[in-house]
Amino acid sequence: MARAGRVVVVGAGLAGLRTAEELRAAGHDGPLTLVGAEEHLPYDRPPLSKQVLTGSWEPERVALRSADALAELSLDLRLGTRATGLADDAVVLGDGERLPFDHLVVATGVAARRLAHQPRHERVHELRTLEDCLRLQAGLAASRSLLIVGGGFVGAEVAAAARAQGLDVTIVEALPAPFGRVLGTAVAQRCVRLHRDHGVRVLAGARVEELRAGEDGVVLTLADGSVLEADRMLVAVGTSVDAGWAGGTGGAGLACDDHGRVAGRDRVYAVGDVAAWHSPATGDRERVEHWTSATEQARVAARALLGRPVEPAAADLPYFWSDQYRTKIQMVGRPHLADTTRIHDTPGGAAPSVAVYLRRGRLVAAVSFAAPHLLARLRPLVAGAAPEPEVRALTDALGLVPA
Amino acid sequence: MRVQVEIGRCEGYANCVVAAPDVFSLDDEYLVVVDAPTPGEEQRAAVEEAVRSCPAAALALQDD
Ligand SMILES: Cc1cc2nc3c(=O)[nH]c(=O)nc-3n(C[C@H](O)[C@H](O)[C@H](O)COP(=O)(O)OP(=O)(O)OC[C@H]3O[C@@H](n4cnc5c(N)ncnc54)[C@H](O)[C@@H]3O)c2cc1C
Ligand code: SF4
Numbered sequence: 001m002a003r004a005g006r007v008v009v010v011g012a013g014l015a016g017l018r019t020a021e022e023l024r025a026a027g028h029d030g031p032l033t034l035v036g037a038e039e040h041l042p043y044d045r046p047p048l049s050k051q052v053l054t055g056s057w058e059p060e061r062v063a064l065r066s067a068d069a070l071a072e073l074s075l076d077l078r079l080g081t082r083a084t085g086l087a088d089d090a091v092v093l094g095d096g097e098r099l100p101f102d103h104l105v106v107a108t109g110v111a112a113r114r115l116a117h118q119p120r121h122e123r124v125h126e127l128r129t130l131e132d133c134l135r136l137q138a139g140l141a142a143s144r145s146l147l148i149v150g151g152g153f154v155g156a157e158v159a160a161a162a163r164a165q166g167l168d169v170t171i172v173e174a175l176p177a178p179f180g181r182v183l184g185t186a187v188a189q190r191c192v193r194l195h196r197d198h199g200v201r202v203l204a205g206a207r208v209e210e211l212r213a214g215e216d217g218v219v220l221t222l223a224d225g226s227v228l229e230a231d232r233m234l235v236a237v238g239t240s241v242d243a244g245w246a247g248g249t250g251g252a253g254l255a256c257d258d259h260g261r262v263a264g265r266d267r268v269y270a271v272g273d274v275a276a277w278h279s280p281a282t283g284d285r286e287r288v289e290h291w292t293s294a295t296e297q298a299r300v301a302a303r304a305l306l307g308r309p310v311e312p313a314a315a316d317l318p319y320f321w322s323d324q325y326r327t328k329i330q331m332v333g334r335p336h337l338a339d340t341t342r343i344h345d346t347p348g349g350a351a352p353s354v355a356v357y358l359r360r361g362r363l364v365a366a367v368s369f370a371a372p373h374l375l376a377r378l379r380p381l382v383a384g385a386a387p388e389p390e391v392r393a394l395t396d397a398l399g400l401v402p403a
Numbered sequence: 404m405r406v407q408v409e410i411g412r413c414e415g416y417a418n419c420v421v422a423a424p425d426v427f428s429l430d431d432e433y434l435v436v437v438d439a440p441t442p443g444e445e446q447r448a449a450v451e452e453a454v455r456s457c458p459a460a461a462l463a464l465q466d467d
Contacts, residue, residue, distance in 0.1 A: 051414070064460075291458060292456045295456060299455065321416060321417070321418065330421065332421070372421060372429060373420060373424065373428060375421055376424035377424060379421055
């Protein structure tokens with residue numbers, strides 16, 4: 001095995017922690033430093049819009065590992081420390097210290113995107129960090145109504161959590177349909193229905209013109225002149241990447257090959273939300289902001305860095321889940337590539353349901369509603385880009401009927 | 404090879420079912436059920452992926 005020398009991992013979230021673990025598991029017994037901007041031990045984000053927000057988990061449960069389990073990794077753990085610059089063989093930290101490395105892994109994730117002219121105000125929220133979550137939770141408990149700007153999964157999950165607490169909830173989405181960008185219109189309509197059935201007002205094609213916050217509430221003015229008021233507001237309009245310190249430009253993240261090696265650098269890797277890996281399946285580079293992509297990439301990159309054999313297959317198949325009103329929505333593949341979408345329901349027109357996404361007659365993605373076992377059966381077909389008749393044979397065999 | 408589950412941790416994410424459908428399923432309460440507690444060697448990659456993909460760290464794989 002090639003000697004990895006001094007390994008520095010920057011970003012102590014899911015991808016950074018998993019990289020450290022995979023490096024140790026694959027035999028790296030040399031120096032290993034984990035640098036994280038947040039003060040917390042590595043923690044998990046999906047519960048921030050689910051179990052922690054609804055109060056069913058104590059916040060401590062988001063910790064990904066106990067202090068003891070971390071100690072076993074023999075890390076030089078630098079929390080509350082931000083990397084601000086990169087030289088050929090050293091990371092520069094916020095306090096000016098230079099951290100020399102033989103190999104570097106960048107795992108700095110993304111931040112919540114802010115709207116232009118978004119006021120910084122106690123009643124205006126974002127959701128990316130544990131602090132964001134606790135602030136939102138306290139805010140919801142003291143409110144009767146919530147405006148959510150942005151119809152993505154984070155907004156949708158917060159809508160569900162807020163409805164469960166009895167708040168009046170309105171989702172405002174600029175696109176013709178919330179979730180449309182990810183799921184395509186037909187399937188997005190299903191999600192909208194799910195929210196409307198639970199009493200959420202969903203305004204699509206609504207462009208935000210002005211956003212104000214004051215002592216007693218928030219006011220949103222839309223391009224068509226209508227005015228919405230509520231006690232507070234969540235801005236959930238996606239994420240932004242800031243990898244400038246590591247040579248990233250624009251909002252594109254760090255361009256990598258299919259093992260996570262950063263283009264143009266020998267000994268620098270990137271994993272997780274910040275990394276735009278080359279996909280052998282599509283031939284393109286893509287940044288995938290999903291939990292399992294972070295863990296699969298951590299494994300592939302750690303092993304590649306150590307010169308160990310890797311099978312990047314699972315890292316190349318996006319997989320995502322979302323929990324809304326006790327309905328589990330799961331997605332595998334790349335719905336945005338599809339030219340045709342078909343929904344198949346359980347006879348009677350109800351969930352469990354699946355949607356299959358085809359491009360030129362081949363399966364590129366599948367989405368399930370309340371049907372993990374069905375998605376599991378479709379996944380190998382997505383991985384193999386199965387032809388339509390094969391997909392049809394499976395949905396028939398599963399007892400589903402076209403919607 | 405033996406699959407171990409700490410059922411108190413399971414949150415019903417079903418990621419394990421997606422990774423290794425021949426080994427895991429969910430019961431009516433959305434808790435994991437191990438259908439094949441001692442899976443064959445051909446399941447190793449799938450089970451390892453299931454262990455990795457469980458956000459609740461409820462699963463472990465033990466070699467005999
Ligand atoms: C509310 C919410 C709900 C989600 N729900 C789901 C879900 O249901 N399913 C799913 O598949 N995915 C979900 N995700 C996405 C998933 O959490 C991410 O894909 C995952 O966290 C990516 O891990 P990461 O390590 O790349 O980034 P992060 O978890 O963001 O970790 C990056 C860390 O690096 C630190 N950092 C940043 N810059 C620097 C620097 N310069 N120096 C040092 N440290 C730095 C950051 O502070 C952060 O702690 C959700 C995300 C959010 C926010
Ligand atoms: S992935 Fe983990 S939490 Fe989810 S069902 Fe399986 S064991 Fe339970």
